[in-house]
Every structure is written in structure tokens, then in C-alpha cells.
Amino acid sequence: MAEPMDLDIDSPRGIKRKADDAILEVSAPRRIRALDPDVVNKIAAGEIIVAPVHALKELIENAVDAGSTSLEVLVKEGGLKLLQITDNGHGIAKEDLPILCERFTTSKLKSFEDLTSIGTYGFRGEALASISHIAHLQVTTKTKDSNCAWRAHYDGGKLIPAKPGQNAEPKPTAGRPGTQITVEDLFYNVPTRRRAFRSASEEYNKILDVVGRYAIHCDGVAFSCKKHGDAGTIVSTQSNSTTIDRIRQIHGSGVANELIEFTSSDEGYGYRARGLTTNANYHVKKTSLLLFINHRSVDSSNIRKSIEQTYSTFLPKGGHPFTYLSLDIDPHRVDVNVHPTKREVNFLNEDEIIAKICGDIRVKLANVDVSRTFMTQTILPGVRTPIANARQDSTDGSSSKAGPASTPKPKPYENNLVRTDAKVRKITSMLPRSTARSIASESVTRAGSAPRDIEYEQSDREPVNCRLMTVKELRAGVRDSMHNELTEVFAGHTFIGIVDETRRLAAIQGGVKLYLVDYGLVSNEYFYQVGLTDFGNFGVIRFNPPLDLRALLTIAAETEKANLPRDAPEEDDFSVLDAVGLVSAQLIERRDMLLEYFSFQISEEGELISIPLLLKGYTPSLGKLPNFLLRLGPYVNWMNEKECFESFLRELASYYVPEQLPPMPGPGDAEEELDEGIKLRRQHVVRVVEDLLFPAFRARLIATKTLTKGGVVEVANLKGLYRVFERC
Structure with a gap:
């Protein structure tokens, strides 16, 4: 059995000593000496x-x-x-x-x-x-x-x-x-x-x-x-980047796309605050707070806790925001010299200032959560929606969401990118002279914004919060099929140019890699995701005067029947009148549901009043409209809610995909005069692809795994090319 540990009861207390040293006997006070400067x-x-x-x-x-x-x-x-x-x-x-x-x-x-x-x-x-x-x-x-x-x-x-x-x-x-x-x-x-x-x-x-x-x-x-x-x-x-662009480059598009700007000030407390914080659509497991007081990066547990408490009523349990806050306080009210690393500062009226800032953030969050601006679109030139119709828009579901704006890209570093600046040279400059000239002339004539024959009207309609489990399941399905690497490529890509309008191919640069993109396939996936995201809150493309639904279906049915091969089996044959009657009856019967969920408005008499607007500034081809309407009959499962929503949105996305255009005459081709309508449509599609679609892909596209199968192909890698040159 081990001896019990001896206790030294008589030893003096409060004296530091090493474990192996004997007890120090203090017989006299120690002398005070100055430490060595080193x-x-x-x-x-x-x-x-x-x-x-x-x-x-x-x-x-x-x-x-x-x-x-x-x-x-x-x-x-x-x-x-x-x-x-x-x-x-x-x-x-x-x-x-x-x-x-x-x-x-x-x-x-x-x-x-x-x-x-x-x-x-x-x-x-x-x-x-x-x-x-x-x-x-x-x-x-x-x-x-x-x-x-x-x-x-x-x-x-x-x-x-x-x-x-x-x-x-x-x-x-x-x-x-x-x-x-x-x-x-x-x-x-x-x-x-x-x-x-x-x-x-x-x-x-x-x-x-x-x-x-x-x-x-x-x-x-x-x-x-x-x-x-x-x-x-x-x-x-880059030095000319905006704050949101810098956040996007460092923290990703997921944060940057959900930011709202706020300001706060009070002359009595001698402060001004500005910042960016995420809305209720974004939340993570830990609060990200970028706090600057008088332009000094500091920490403040009080500010962090107050912001978290502010968001507790807007985010689900366990959710936290991203906040960038720049606080300018009268220097006479601040003591910056309180921490060796200057990581903390003290200032007067701290509690009051924090409460005022969090109150202003709460107001901003509440405003974003309650109201938005909605728009309607008129196709025919010079046609204005009457005031009575405008009033009706606020209650009939007509709404739209503005397309994402294209942000200026910073100048890339020459030693790490294929092209030193996206604005210096486009792919059209590498084409033969006649082709390049024709495309350049189209670029000059196209407007920087939406075409002149498109007018927008605002509506005060409040957004609808979709609570349908089927829609949430479809959204979850998109997230589960996300390809992370490809999503990052689209989020930070540089658009190079359209390669082939007939095959709907475009080139983009992602990092040090060059990709060939089937923008038809990518557009299909993007518009499907827009349909899920904006479910119940679509804008409208309004036809004035309304279109005859049965006449459109008849055009599509006759074209479909004329294109049947001569040796087609008898069961593939159909009656045009029967097909038109069946599909029109299905759409008219479900017109209330189509209007509520998709802003797809059909009158009881069979007039097509409006279709959903998915991207502001882009009008899908009206030549595809009859076929789109006809496919809503046999290709949409109207009996099952989830399959109905999915199949309808898939057909809508397919309709919105830019159409394939005939190729431009090359330098060796015979002189062919293209139809003026085709020329105008080409201008519209070229503008949409470069100025609207690809910026929209960068802002909100979730690239799914299906896009890796032919949708996006890597054609060049700068580092790989360097290795080839080294071997040469």
C-alpha cells in the first residue's frame, strides 16, 4: 500500500516555486530591479x-x-x-x-x-x-x-x-x-x-x-x-470594385445576392452607421460580423448579440446572418487605446447606439419581408394598358421580378487568366471580316435595355409566401442535384461570346479554364428554377388585344399533323378538331389555378390574356407559343399536384429557351438576304444571351449534375497548355 502524501502545513503561502524545488525561506523582502530592455x-x-x-x-x-x-x-x-x-x-x-x-x-x-x-x-x-x-x-x-x-x-x-x-x-x-x-x-x-x-x-x-x-x-x-x-x-x-462586388468575390454569390443596404445616424449620440446585411432568405449556423468602428476592424460581443437577437424573429431557429457594419463615431466619444492589439474600443452611449442601429436593421428587414415592386409587360408597340386594367393588375396576379443587373467585372490578372480583360476583345473579332462586320453592326443597333416596344407597369400586389409542400420538395430536389464546382464556375464566369447560334453554343471563361456552353440546355434549367423560386409571384406578359386560344391550338395541331411521317402508325394520327377541343377545355377548366399559381390568364370564353414573365427584358418567341399551348394538354399531368407543377414548369422553361436561329451567311456563301423579322429577332436573342441570360446565370443559377452531360464542356485549361508548351 502506498504511503499517504505528506502535507506541508507549515510552509509559507503565496510563494511561487518549481515542483522539484525545496521550500523557499523568505528572510527579507526582495529587491526591485529594472528589467532588461530586451x-x-x-x-x-x-x-x-x-x-x-x-x-x-x-x-x-x-x-x-x-x-x-x-x-x-x-x-x-x-x-x-x-x-x-x-x-x-x-x-x-x-x-x-x-x-x-x-x-x-x-x-x-x-x-x-x-x-x-x-x-x-x-x-x-x-x-x-x-x-x-x-x-x-x-x-x-x-x-x-x-x-x-x-x-x-x-x-x-x-x-x-x-x-x-x-x-x-x-x-x-x-x-x-x-x-x-x-x-x-x-x-x-x-x-x-x-x-x-x-x-x-x-x-x-x-x-x-x-x-x-x-x-x-x-x-x-x-x-x-x-x-x-x-x-x-x-x-x-480591384480598386474600383463596389462593396457588394467585394463581398461576392470573397464570400460568394450566395451572400451577395441576398444583401440589403441600411443606414443609421443620430446627431445626439454623434454617430453614423452604414452597412450591408442579409435578408431572411439567407442564414448560416454562425453569425458573420464584419465590424469597423472609425474604420478600425474590431470585435464587439454586445453588437454581435444584439444583431443575433434582431434576426431571431426573421430566421429559423439556429439561423444566423451575415452583416457588414461600418460605424463612424465622434472621435471625442471613443477610447481606442484600451487593448494592446486595438481589437476592442470603448465609446459613450454604447447601449443606445447599438439599440438604434438594430432598430433600423429591423425596419429594413420588415420592409423587405412585406412589400416588393411588381411589373407587367406589354408586347405590342405603342399599346398602353388602360387605367382600369392597371387597377385590375393589383388583384389578378400580374407581377414580375426584375432581371439581375450586370455588374462591372474587375480587371483580371494577366499571368493567371486566359484573357486579360473581358472588354478588350470579343470572340467576334476572331471571325472572318464579313461575319464580324455583320455581327458588329447588329451590336450597334441593339439597345442596352429592353426593346422599345416593351413597357412596364408597376403593381402594388404583395408577394405570396408559397407553403405548398410539393413545391418545397421540387426545390429541395434541385438543391440535392447541385454540382458544386460547376455552380461556382457560373457564379464567377466571364462571358466570351456566342459561338454558334444554330446549335446555341457560347464560350465562357471560368478561372483559368475555357468552357463551351449549350445555352439552350442551361437556359432550360435556369428558367425551371426561376419557376420554382417565383412560384405564385410571376410577372405577366399581357396580350392586348387578347389572343384566341383555339386559333393558336389549331395552328399547332395542324403543323403537328402535317409533320407526321407518311409511314406513321394509325394510332399516331389524330383529329385536329378533337385535339384542339380537348386541350382548350382542359386549360379553360383550370384557368383559376393557372392564374393563381402561374399568372397564366385565360378567360371563360377562351381568350389568352397573359402568360408568365420569367425574365424582365426578354420576350420568348411568339412563334413557339402555339406549340407550347398544345403541349400543355398531353405533356402535363393534371391529376397529380407535384407532377403537375413540375411538368408545367418544365414546359414553360422549354418555351422560354431562346430558339435556334439560321446561321449568318459566311464570306464564301452566296449573297442571301435574310428576312427583316429574322434579323430583328437575331438582335434580340444576341442581346438577351449576353446581357441578360448569362448575367442571370451568374447571379442565381444552381448548376445541376445533368448539365455536366453535354451542357458544359471544358475545351481549354491554361495550366494544361503551359505544360504542353513546356514539353515543346
């Missing part, structure tokens, strides 16, 4: 630079303070081996380099009172000093007035020679205007801190998060971040 600096560095991401945050803020419009970040092993940031700012004067890395040397403060009016990111002058005590630091800088750049090396806050035996003074070198700071072997002299980091990839993800936050917030500043040795960048934003 120990002091390392302690301070440990408080300010806790991880590589904190060093990068300080360097980014210094670069933005220097008036930079472009920042390039290079990382190796999560920033522990290499952390480099290059900017194009004002640079550092050669005369200031000797004291650059000394503690409390700054160009932003002169007296303590200046703390009450801080308008910059950094002000204490500790960032570079702290980094130089725990890493090898190199600075290369050039001002606009300098004839050359100057390079200096630092250790322990002092200038050191690049190699032993050399002079420690800064050396002249070639360089572009701005500053490049290189941090190598971070924490090399603090081994316990170095061993505390679990993985380089985890630190790299933290760096990407910080770069992404400042890339979203800093308007007019381009950001890029990549790993050392990689050809491509992980984060890349």
Missing part, C-alpha cells in the same frame, strides 16, 4: 503580436494610412516563415529609417490630446518595433521624390547590416514607389510561442479572414493575397 521589448511584442495575423493587421493598417491604392500580401507557412506586404503608398523618407523600428516613434501623434481625435489606423508606433524584436525584418521603400529605393534590415528595433561585416546603413536599390515590408522567421527567438501554433493552414485561414475584411471595407484599395510559390491568388479585389 525582456521589456519582448514582453510588449508578445502582447501586440500574438500571432502572424496580428502582425499582418498592423502592416495593412500602416499601408492604408500611407495612401496606398494597391496591397499585395505574400504568405509562407501561415506567416511564420514569411509574411510580406507590398504597397504603393507614400513611402518612408530615408532620414526616418534609423528610428523606424524604435518603440513609440510615430508620425501620427504629437501630444496625448491627439488621442481624442485619432483619424488613422496606427498611432502608438509599436507595431514595427514589436515585430523587429521577434522576427527578421526587412524594409524596402521609395518616396515619389527619391531617385531610388532604400533597403534596411532591423533586429531588436535597431538597424543591422544585411550580412556580417557590412555597414548597417540603408542601401540604395531598385524599387517602385511605396513600401515593401518582409517579415521572416516570426517568433524565432521565442520557441515556446512558436510551438504553440497548431498548423500553418489554420494561421493562413486567419490571415485570409483579415485580408478579406479590409478588402471589403477599404474603398478604392485593391487587395491580393496568395501563398508563396502559388501562381494564383486566393483573395483578389
Whole structure:
């Protein structure tokens, strides 16, 4: 049996000792000594630079303070081996380099009172000093007035020679205007801190998060971040990008497409706030809060909890939003110097300001959830819907949703993309001269917006919240069949041009790959998804005067019968009158359901008043309308609710697919004069494909696995081509 552990009851309490040391006898008070300056600096560095991401945050803020419009970040092993940031700012004067890395040397403060009016990111002058005590630091800088750049090396806050035996003074070198700071072997002299980091990839993800936050917030500043040795960048934003475009590039289209803008201000509390937050259609398991107070990236548990509480009435249980909030507060009300890394700030009337901001967000969410703007479309030129009809529109289900707008694309990087700029050259410039000229002339004549014969009227009709389980099951089926990689390709693609109008082929660029897209097949899937998404809330294409349903069905039935092969079996033959009577009876009998769910309006007398509008600015071919109506009889299962909705929306999507057009005469073809109607239709389809359909694909298409079977084909890969060239 083991001896019981002895207890030292008489030992003095409150004395630190090692486990193996004997009890220390304190006979006299210990003398107070000043710590060695090197120990002091390392302690301070440990408080300010806790991880590589904190060093990068300080360097980014210094670069933005220097008036930079472009920042390039290079990382190796999560920033522990290499952390480099290059900017194009004002640079550092050669005369200031000797004291650059000394503690409390700054160009932003002169007296303590200046703390009450801080308008910059950094002000204490500790960032570079702290980094130089725990890493090898190199600075290369050039001002606009300098004839050359100057390079200096630092250790322990002092200038050191690049190699032993050399002079420690800064050396002249070639360089572009701005500053490049290189941090190598971070924490090399603090081994316990170095061993505390679990993985380089985890630190790299933290760096990407910080770069992404400042890339979203800093308007007019381009950001890029990549790993050392990689050809491509992980984060890349352009200086002229909007905030929503930056969010789309960093967080994806799923977030960017659901953002709503909000503002809040109060002169009494001395603040102004602006931001973007997701609506009730978007939610994730964890709140994403990008918070900037006086342009400084900070954390605030109070603001986070208040925003989560605000969304609790709009999102399902466990759902959380994405919010970007920029809060400007009177500097006299803010104490920024309360945290070593400046991660937290204190300000007056915190509770009141947070409550006011969350109240304004709640109002925005409630407005989005309650009302929308709906439109109707008139096809015939110069025809206006009478006022009486306009009033009727607000109750008869006539609504529409505006098509997605095309956002300006930032200029791609030349060394990583097939084409350096989507606007520089289109595929038509590679075609023979006569063909290119004819297509170019069409491009000049086409309008940048919808055709002139299309007019829109707004309606105050409120949206319908679809609660049908069958529709929800169909939506879930689309999500379950999603092809993630192909969806990302469409979400970030660059449209190159139409390759073949007869076969409905177009070329797009996704990343460093070139794809050939069957836009007929992709359009079919897209319009089916629009039908599910906008179920019960469609816009209308209104015919004025209404069309004769039976006359349209007769045209389609006669054409169908005339196209029957001579050796067709007898059971395939049919009576035109019987087919027209059967289909028209089915549609008229179900006219109430068609109007409520699909904005498909048929009068009791058999007049076709309106059909659904799926994409603003695009009118499907009226030549396909008779066949579409005829197929609603035999190809829609009217007896089963789920199959009825699915088959009807499939037929509607097929009707909306752009038609195949005859090819343009080539340079070697005989001169053929195309019909004027075909020319006008070609102009409309070309405009729709480039300006409406593919931007719509980028905004909201869920690419399903069926599109990989002939819908999208990869035809070139830049990296693969480079390997071929290397072998050559």
C-alpha cells in the first residue's frame, strides 16, 4: 500500500516555486530591479503580436494610412516563415529609417490630446518595433521624390547590416514607389510561442479572414493575397470594385445576392452607421460580423448579440446572418487605446447606439419581408394598358421580378487568366471580316435595355409566401442535384461570346479554364428554377388585344399533323378538331389555378390574356407559343399536384429557351438576304444571351449534375497548355 502524501502545513503561502524545488525561506523582502530592455521589448511584442495575423493587421493598417491604392500580401507557412506586404503608398523618407523600428516613434501623434481625435489606423508606433524584436525584418521603400529605393534590415528595433561585416546603413536599390515590408522567421527567438501554433493552414485561414475584411471595407484599395510559390491568388479585389462586388468575390454569390443596404445616424449620440446585411432568405449556423468602428476592424460581443437577437424573429431557429457594419463615431466619444492589439474600443452611449442601429436593421428587414415592386409587360408597340386594367393588375396576379443587373467585372490578372480583360476583345473579332462586320453592326443597333416596344407597369400586389409542400420538395430536389464546382464556375464566369447560334453554343471563361456552353440546355434549367423560386409571384406578359386560344391550338395541331411521317402508325394520327377541343377545355377548366399559381390568364370564353414573365427584358418567341399551348394538354399531368407543377414548369422553361436561329451567311456563301423579322429577332436573342441570360446565370443559377452531360464542356485549361508548351 502506498504511503499517504505528506502535507506541508507549515510552509509559507503565496510563494511561487518549481515542483522539484525545496521550500523557499523568505528572510527579507526582495529587491526591485529594472528589467532588461530586451525582456521589456519582448514582453510588449508578445502582447501586440500574438500571432502572424496580428502582425499582418498592423502592416495593412500602416499601408492604408500611407495612401496606398494597391496591397499585395505574400504568405509562407501561415506567416511564420514569411509574411510580406507590398504597397504603393507614400513611402518612408530615408532620414526616418534609423528610428523606424524604435518603440513609440510615430508620425501620427504629437501630444496625448491627439488621442481624442485619432483619424488613422496606427498611432502608438509599436507595431514595427514589436515585430523587429521577434522576427527578421526587412524594409524596402521609395518616396515619389527619391531617385531610388532604400533597403534596411532591423533586429531588436535597431538597424543591422544585411550580412556580417557590412555597414548597417540603408542601401540604395531598385524599387517602385511605396513600401515593401518582409517579415521572416516570426517568433524565432521565442520557441515556446512558436510551438504553440497548431498548423500553418489554420494561421493562413486567419490571415485570409483579415485580408478579406479590409478588402471589403477599404474603398478604392485593391487587395491580393496568395501563398508563396502559388501562381494564383486566393483573395483578389480591384480598386474600383463596389462593396457588394467585394463581398461576392470573397464570400460568394450566395451572400451577395441576398444583401440589403441600411443606414443609421443620430446627431445626439454623434454617430453614423452604414452597412450591408442579409435578408431572411439567407442564414448560416454562425453569425458573420464584419465590424469597423472609425474604420478600425474590431470585435464587439454586445453588437454581435444584439444583431443575433434582431434576426431571431426573421430566421429559423439556429439561423444566423451575415452583416457588414461600418460605424463612424465622434472621435471625442471613443477610447481606442484600451487593448494592446486595438481589437476592442470603448465609446459613450454604447447601449443606445447599438439599440438604434438594430432598430433600423429591423425596419429594413420588415420592409423587405412585406412589400416588393411588381411589373407587367406589354408586347405590342405603342399599346398602353388602360387605367382600369392597371387597377385590375393589383388583384389578378400580374407581377414580375426584375432581371439581375450586370455588374462591372474587375480587371483580371494577366499571368493567371486566359484573357486579360473581358472588354478588350470579343470572340467576334476572331471571325472572318464579313461575319464580324455583320455581327458588329447588329451590336450597334441593339439597345442596352429592353426593346422599345416593351413597357412596364408597376403593381402594388404583395408577394405570396408559397407553403405548398410539393413545391418545397421540387426545390429541395434541385438543391440535392447541385454540382458544386460547376455552380461556382457560373457564379464567377466571364462571358466570351456566342459561338454558334444554330446549335446555341457560347464560350465562357471560368478561372483559368475555357468552357463551351449549350445555352439552350442551361437556359432550360435556369428558367425551371426561376419557376420554382417565383412560384405564385410571376410577372405577366399581357396580350392586348387578347389572343384566341383555339386559333393558336389549331395552328399547332395542324403543323403537328402535317409533320407526321407518311409511314406513321394509325394510332399516331389524330383529329385536329378533337385535339384542339380537348386541350382548350382542359386549360379553360383550370384557368383559376393557372392564374393563381402561374399568372397564366385565360378567360371563360377562351381568350389568352397573359402568360408568365420569367425574365424582365426578354420576350420568348411568339412563334413557339402555339406549340407550347398544345403541349400543355398531353405533356402535363393534371391529376397529380407535384407532377403537375413540375411538368408545367418544365414546359414553360422549354418555351422560354431562346430558339435556334439560321446561321449568318459566311464570306464564301452566296449573297442571301435574310428576312427583316429574322434579323430583328437575331438582335434580340444576341442581346438577351449576353446581357441578360448569362448575367442571370451568374447571379442565381444552381448548376445541376445533368448539365455536366453535354451542357458544359471544358475545351481549354491554361495550366494544361503551359505544360504542353513546356514539353515543346
